[in-house]
Amino acid sequence: MRVAAHPELFDPDAESPTLRATRCASCGRVAFPPIAIGCDVCGALEEQLTPIAVEAAGVIHASATVHRHFGEPPTPFTIVEVRLDDGPIARGMGDPGSDGFSVGQRVAATWQVERVDDDGNDVVEPVFAAIEEVRS
Amino acid sequence: MRRPLSDLRPVYVVGIGLHPYQRPGETPYTALGVHAIRGALADAGIEWTDVESAYTGTATTAMALSRLMYRHLGSTGIPMVQVENASASGSTAVRQAAFEVAAGLADVSIAVGVDKPLNFTMPQGAAGARDLVGGRAAPFTHFALLADRYMHETGATPENFAQVAVKNSRNGALNPNAQRRKVRTLEDVLEPPQISGILTRLQCTPIGEGAAAAIIVSEDAIERLGIDRSRAVRISSSASQSEQVYDGENFDVALTKATTEQALGEAGIGPGDLDVVELHDAFTVEELLYVEAMGLCEPGHAAEALMSGEFDIGGRVAVSPSGGLLAMGHPTGPTGVGQICEITTQLRGEGGERQQPDARTGLAHMVGVGAVCVVHVLSRPA
Ligand SMILES: [Zn+2]
Numbered sequence: 001m002r003v004a005a006h007p008e009l010f011d012p013d014a015e016s017p018t019l020r021a022t023r024c025a026s027c028g029r030v031a032f033p034p035i036a037i038g039c040d041v042c043g044a045l046e047e048q049l050t051p052i053a054v055e056a057a058g059v060i061h062a063s064a065t066v067h068r069h070f071g072e073p074p075t076p077f078t079i080v081e082v083r084l085d086d087g088p089i090a091r092g093m094g095d096p097g098s099d100g101f102s103v104g105q106r107v108a109a110t111w112q113v114e115r116v117d118d119d120g121n122d123v124v125e126p127v128f129a130a131i132e133e134v135r136s
Numbered sequence: 137m138r139r140p141l142s143d144l145r146p147v148y149v150v151g152i153g154l155h156p157y158q159r160p161g162e163t164p165y166t167a168l169g170v171h172a173i174r175g176a177l178a179d180a181g182i183e184w185t186d187v188e189s190a191y192t193g194t195a196t197t198a199m200a201l202s203r204l205m206y207r208h209l210g211s212t213g214i215p216m217v218q219v220e221n222a223s224a225s226g227s228t229a230v231r232q233a234a235f236e237v238a239a240g241l242a243d244v245s246i247a248v249g250v251d252k253p254l255n256f257t258m259p260q261g262a263a264g265a266r267d268l269v270g271g272r273a274a275p276f277t278h279f280a281l282l283a284d285r286y287m288h289e290t291g292a293t294p295e296n297f298a299q300v301a302v303k304n305s306r307n308g309a310l311n312p313n314a315q316r317r318k319v320r321t322l323e324d325v326l327e328p329p330q331i332s333g334i335l336t337r338l339q340c341t342p343i344g345e346g347a348a349a350a351i352i353v354s355e356d357a358i359e360r361l362g363i364d365r366s367r368a369v370r371i372s373s374s375a376s377q378s379e380q381v382y383d384g385e386n387f388d389v390a391l392t393k394a395t396t397e398q399a400l401g402e403a404g405i406g407p408g409d410l411d412v413v414e415l416h417d418a419f420t421v422e423e424l425l426y427v428e429a430m431g432l433c434e435p436g437h438a439a440e441a442l443m444s445g446e447f448d449i450g451g452r453v454a455v456s457p458s459g460g461l462l463a464m465g466h467p468t469g470p471t472g473v474g475q476i477c478e479i480t481t482q483l484r485g486e487g488g489e490r491q492q493p494d495a496r497t498g499l500a501h502m503v504g505v506g507a508v509c510v511v512h513v514l515s516r517p518a
Contacts, residue, residue, distance in 0.1 A: 006266055033268075064332050066274075093272070
């Protein structure tokens with residue numbers, strides 16, 4: 001079974017990754033990562049911050065391949081900024097199998113197994129990979 | 137209601153001192169700091185007993201470090217406090233010292249920046265704030281992402297970014313307080329190791345330690361202590377802003393633009409009036425982004441202006457004549473105070489080999505993670 005590396009950020013049960021975000025009932029701000037305590041645009045109280053699911057799909061805003069890093073994962077790996085179809089820009093990992101990214105390229109997340117935990121579960125996180133499909 | 141610094145009584149930088157920025161080593165921070173402070177006192181021609189308050193910009197050393205350092209100058213019982221504002225800690229210490237003197241609460245205050253790179257802590261863990269990448273996106277990757285986006289938007293090339301490091305290495309080689317003092321060619325700068333995205337090692341600020349001090353006084357103090365008025369540099373404005381939600385617009389740029397506009401406006405000048413600028417070039421891409429955000433050239437044309445020498449010493453406006461964070465270095469707490477030292481040197485006409493001819497007006501700019509931005513405008517003695 002799949003478990004989330006960071007359950008507060010995404011739902012591991014979804015077939016393709018969806019991200020956990022919040023929408024402010026007062027000003028409409030969609031925040032990813034989701035925000036608690038108070039809205040970072042208008043200051044509305046936590047009760048106004050509604051959890052929503054957003055599709056982990058959008059277009060590349062920027063990308064960078066990291067060559068120098070201490071600890072996991074081994075280099076090189078790629079960090080991407082994705083302008084999600086639902087609004088916010090999310091920073092995430094690029095699919096290690098991808099052949100580089102370019103600004104404007106359409107991407108969607110797939111599950112990547114980070115490790116297997118003690119109970120034999122796949123600990124997953126979403127990684128962004130290029131897709132052909134055009135969203136209608 | 138908010139009021140600009142210029143509504144209060146005038147304040148001046150009259151003494152500056154530095155401990156050279158250097159690779160982390162065995163020198164106690166207390167020795168680094170006292171060296172810079174003694175330099176500033178000698179430069180102003182005043183005594184430690186004349187100083188009425190102290191603000192210490194520091195972010196990476198330890199809690200409560202001020203008194204353990206200042207005691208080596210003799211005990212005077214003055215108020216002292218650490219000012220932590222990430223990379224902008226030193227700039228913020230200058231701002232607080234300037235406010236105290238401008239408000240008439242003191243005649244002589246000192247802003248000191250001192251740090252050793254011992255403790256880099258970030259608040260996200262304590263906030264329980266997490267994102268998809270966590271520690272895998274270091275600051276250099278944040279700026280590599282900005283570089284990627286900038287190339288897409290302007291057609292700039294990796295060589296254009298590298299030219300920033302070439303220019304600033306040339307300036308740093310002329311600065312005895314700089315950590316990197318070698319002139320570098322484009323080939324040197326582009327050479328591996330690659331760090332992140334288009335950034336190579338020489339396009340990233342080095343980790344280091346050091347100290348800087350600036351003595352800030354009123355007209356009354358100049359009169360009473362017999363300070364040389366012809367070397368007093370006026371702080372014309374001090375602006376500071378924090379990040380807002382910009383919906384995908386580059387926040388470092390948006391914040392720099394707004395804060396610089398405020399500082400220039402409160403000084404009653406425009407970007408075209410600036411002769412020297414020290415800015416937060418921890419990574420090469422930042423210089424191109426910020427000169428545009430400041431209005432020193434048209435948006436999208438920074439690389440072109442850089443290549444044509446407009447930002448060289450002797451060019452239209454000298455950008456980072458000290459060598460900037462890339463060559464002079466970025467020991468964190470000292471950096472913003474060090475910028476004030478450089479601008480003061482330039483506006484006094486004491487820059488020697490790295491003097492911008494006839495420099496009358498200068499601007500110092502720092503951003504700190506968080507993000508915050510602090511900008512000062514300084515003017516030459518009349
Ligand atoms: Zn809101």
